[in-house]
Amino acid sequence: MSKKRSDYYIQSIKRAVQILNSFTLKEDELGVTELSERLNLHKSTIHRVLVTLEDESLVIKNQITQKYRLGIKLFELGHIVQDQMEIRAYALPIMKELAQKTEESIDLNILSDGKRVSIEKIESPHDVRRIIQLGKSLPLYCGGSGKALLAFLPDEEIDKVLHKEELIPLGPNTITNPVQLKEHLKEIRRKGYATSFEERILGSASIAAPILNYRGEVIASLSISGPITRFSKQKISKFVSLLKEAVSEISTSFGYPKTIIKF
Numbered sequence: 001m002s003k004k005r006s007d008y009y010i011q012s013i014k015r016a017v018q019i020l021n022s023f024t025l026k027e028d029e030l031g032v033t034e035l036s037e038r039l040n041l042h043k044s045t046i047h048r049v050l051v052t053l054e055d056e057s058l059v060i061k062n063q064i065t066q067k068y069r070l071g072i073k074l075f076e077l078g079h080i081v082q083d084q085m086e087i088r089a090y091a092l093p094i095m096k097e098l099a100q101k102t103e104e105s106i107d108l109n110i111l112s113d114g115k116r117v118s119i120e121k122i123e124s125p126h127d128v129r130r131i132i133q134l135g136k137s138l139p140l141y142c143g144g145s146g147k148a149l150l151a152f153l154p155d156e157e158i159d160k161v162l163h164k165e166e167l168i169p170l171g172p173n174t175i176t177n178p179v180q181l182k183e184h185l186k187e188i189r190r191k192g193y194a195t196s197f198e199e200r201i202l203g204s205a206s207i208a209a210p211i212l213n214y215r216g217e218v219i220a221s222l223s224i225s226g227p228i229t230r231f232s233k234q235k236i237s238k239f240v241s242l243l244k245e246a247v248s249e250i251s252t253s254f255g256y257p258k259t260i261i262k263f
Contacts, residue, residue: 029067088120090253104226107132109145116146130225142174144196144208145223151188152210152218170200205231209247214255
């Protein structure tokens with residue numbers, strides 16, 4: 001007999017989510033007694049969950065009323081989601097145009113806990129093409145998309161990533177020497193784009209460039225990828241030019257001054 005989805009629930013997490021979902025715009029502060037009655041849970045259970053949520057900044061306690069309201073951490077998490085949604089909304093029409101001009105796969109990646117994650121894609125119309133997996137965490141140190149993100153992070157952030165990540169070879173041309181990789185990242189930053197030829201996947205090539213916000217911070221990367229056999233020198237030159245135009249347009253939407261983009 002197959003298990004139901006609810007069989008996998010962790011009861012304490014479910015209760016925490018139920019408590020968070022109890023807050024509304026009209027009822028932005030709730031006490032232990034109110035939550036206990038509303039959720040039909042013992043006061044001690046409600047209190048334990050609230051203490052845990054408070055320590056994680058997911059709720060905050062009003063010391064005057066002794067009631068709780070949603071915490072700043074939820075605002076931060078919501079802001080991340082909003083940024084992702086905005087990036088996708090701004091990038092998608094430009095990605096479609098880029099896909100039509102290149103006839104290769106296009107994908108949009110963001111940073112997530114020292115990795116890169118694809119959040120939007122348009123696959124090539126060719127039968128032989130790179131298959132992009134949305135939502136999958138991949139390393140930053142190899143592949144065009146990852147390197148375009150990593151190279152434009154502050155130097156101290158780059159050091160943290162390289163210290164945490166084991167530089168294992170994933171493809172024939174993966175750079176696994178930290179010193180060489182840092183020099184390579186400097187070159188990417190100077191050029192404004194990253195290339196990858198069989199660094200992560202045998203027979204695959206990609207070109208990627210960063211999307212910057214109004215503070216000049218990298219918030220995403222956009223890449224063109226496909227079989228290495230279709231990435232001739234002539235096509236690479238064309239792809240780089242088209243990609244730079246695309247990321248410049250998206251970056252401008254996020255407040256990065258178009259007149260000073262140094263690509």
